[in-house]
Amino acid sequence: MGISTNLQQVLVTGVFTCFIYVISQVVYNVFIHPLSRFPGPVEHKITRLAYAWKAARGTLPFDMLEMHKKYGDIVRIAPDELAFSHPDAWQEIMGHKKGQHEFTKANWFYRPVEEQPTHVVNATREEHGRLRRQLAHGFSEKAMRDQEPLIRGYVDLLLERLTGFCASGSPVAISDWYNFTTFDIIGDLAFGEPFGCLQGSDLDGWIKGIFDAGRLGILLQTLSFYPVVKRALLSMAPASMKEAHEKHRRLTQQKMERRMEKEEGRPDLIEGLLRKRDELSLTLDELISNAEILIIGGSETTASLLSGVTYLLLANPHTHDKLKEEVRSAFQSQEEINLISVNKLSYMLACLDEAMRMYPPIANGLPRLCPESGATIMGEYIPPNTFVSVHHWALYRREEYFKDPNTFHPERFLGDQSFADDRREVLQPFHVGPRNCLGRNLAYSEMRLILALIIFTFDVTIEDEAQDWINQRNFIMWEKGPLKVRLNRVSALH
Numbered sequence: 001m002g003i004s005t006n007l008q009q010v011l012v013t014g015v016f017t018c019f020i021y022v023i024s025q026v027v028y029n030v031f032i033h034p035l036s037r038f039p040g041p042v043e044h045k046i047t048r049l050a051y052a053w054k055a056a057r058g059t060l061p062f063d064m065l066e067m068h069k070k071y072g073d074i075v076r077i078a079p080d081e082l083a084f085s086h087p088d089a090w091q092e093i094m095g096h097k098k099g100q101h102e103f104t105k106a107n108w109f110y111r112p113v114e115e116q117p118t119h120v121v122n123a124t125r126e127e128h129g130r131l132r133r134q135l136a137h138g139f140s141e142k143a144m145r146d147q148e149p150l151i152r153g154y155v156d157l158l159l160e161r162l163t164g165f166c167a168s169g170s171p172v173a174i175s176d177w178y179n180f181t182t183f184d185i186i187g188d189l190a191f192g193e194p195f196g197c198l199q200g201s202d203l204d205g206w207i208k209g210i211f212d213a214g215r216l217g218i219l220l221q222t223l224s225f226y227p228v229v230k231r232a233l234l235s236m237a238p239a240s241m242k243e244a245h246e247k248h249r250r251l252t253q254q255k256m257e258r259r260m261e262k263e264e265g266r267p268d269l270i271e272g273l274l275r276k277r278d279e280l281s282l283t284l285d286e287l288i289s290n291a292e293i294l295i296i297g298g299s300e301t302t303a304s305l306l307s308g309v310t311y312l313l314l315a316n317p318h319t320h321d322k323l324k325e326e327v328r329s330a331f332q333s334q335e336e337i338n339l340i341s342v343n344k345l346s347y348m349l350a351c352l353d354e355a356m357r358m359y360p361p362i363a364n365g366l367p368r369l370c371p372e373s374g375a376t377i378m379g380e381y382i383p384p385n386t387f388v389s390v391h392h393w394a395l396y397r398r399e400e401y402f403k404d405p406n407t408f409h410p411e412r413f414l415g416d417q418s419f420a421d422d423r424r425e426v427l428q429p430f431h432v433g434p435r436n437c438l439g440r441n442l443a444y445s446e447m448r449l450i451l452a453l454i455i456f457t458f459d460v461t462i463e464d465e466a467q468d469w470i471n472q473r474n475f476i477m478w479e480k481g482p483l484k485v486r487l488n489r490v491s492a493l494h
């Protein structure tokens with residue numbers, strides 16, 4: 001009897017203490033916290049879980065737009081995070097800072113498992129500078145000229161494989177084929193060998209392993225705010241998961257070792273790091289980690305945009321007609337289309353930029369941490385250790401910055417006067433500043449070459465089942481369904 005009364009008392013005290021703790025957290029976060037003066041939904045001010053829930057449901061980009069519409073350009077999206085939706089925010093958060101402290105990348109997002117080897121995207125500032133300098137060789141104009149035959153080989157294989165579908169008359173998920181192509185290209189540029197996706201008409205198991213790990217990464221990012229739970233869950237990971245991880249690691253190591261055996265001076269993206277490996281004190285795991293991030297960053301992004309622009313053109317037939325006219329009048333044969341000659345296709349570039357606005361490959365904000373000195377963003381003092389972000393999709397759909405933002409208008413990038421008030425500098429899908437995209441030129445070259453050759457070679461029509469394709473969820477990357485189209489080879493090319 002005495003024991004159960006004691007137990008009851010302990011339980012009541014425990015529950016009461018938890019209750020007091022939660023109430024005091026709520027009161028602190030809503031009324032006393034240094035960010036309490038910023039507007040936002042109350043559940044987001046109270047707990048990180050409100051944001052995590054939206055990210056986990058895949059609706060974050062759309063929720064962010066609604067929040068900015070309701071609360072303005074600055075929204076408190078978590079107790080310790082602000083989202084900014086304004087042209088000035090890019091430079092103020094990510095730009096080069098003369099004599100001021102830079103915003104660092106948020107560890108909870110970029111390094112959810114601290115034990116993993118680092119790479120150029122999540123490295124500390126000092127480490128990053130050294131890695132970037134070396135990697136930059138592989139992205140130079142000269143390197144790209146040297147890489148062109150390799151890239152062209154895969155694009156020709158894509159055209160050959162797609163031609164197969166013309167003969168059979170069956171619909172084709174062109175989105176998959178864009179993925180196969182960009183993965184094979186980047187596999188060769190990062191590891192010295194393709195994944196065989198175009199040959200095998202499927203994503204390689206190694207790539208699937210990376211995507212699975214990506215999904216887990218979203219969960220781990222949220223759990224970074226609850227380290228005890230994260231540690232417990234990681235220690236309870238089933239043996240099958242650990243085995244899969246180990247198998248993936250072994251395969252990657254073999255890939256890297258094969259690349260290291262190849263001739264010196266290969267014009268690819270990893271050669272710069274291999275050459276200075278000792279100077280940079282790079283372990284094998286760090287080399288692998290850099291190659292992996294090149295593959296993740298350089299394939300899905302480009303393939304998404306190609307799928308997005310194809311869908312938007314097909315859903316807006318007058319733009320598709322205009323592009324066909326531009327490409328087919330500029331060239332007489334496929335051979336004339338190359339990385340240099342595609343530069344004259346100004347309408348096509350406008351289509352790519354407009355697709356980047358409506359369907360940015362990276363749709364959500366990538367968070368940064370405000371320096372110890374605090375900072376001023378959009379005229380507001382931001383206290384130290386605040387996470388800050390700019391959410392691409394939501395920013396690009398704001399009527400304040402783009403006229404008729406939900407409609408595909410490539411003309412807005414061609415000086416059309418009806419879009420004179422657009423704030424085109426808002427569009428920064430590759431970011432600005434010292435950590436902006438190294439692969440921007442490569443991405444544009446690949447996308448221009450592939451799109452020009454597709455438009456030149458095929459008449460493309462969209463299948464009924466794909467009419468709604470663009471309405472997708474987003475989990476850091478878009479959850480692309482199959483973009484089903486029918487292809488007919490242009491008669492002059494038969």
Ligand code: HEM
Nearest residue numbers: 120121294297298301302361429430431435437438439443
């Ligand atoms: C449409 C395609 C692409 C988009 C929209 C894109 C976007 C971005 C963005 C937003 C960042 C900054 C990430 C951050 O702040 O954490 C980034 C970084 C990076 N991207 Fe891309 N990217 C694309 C294609 C590529 C390609 C083809 C490559 C080639 C491998 C590539 C390589 C990189 C690298 C190496 C970085 C890290 C740069 C650094 O931290 O110094 N990207 N990209």
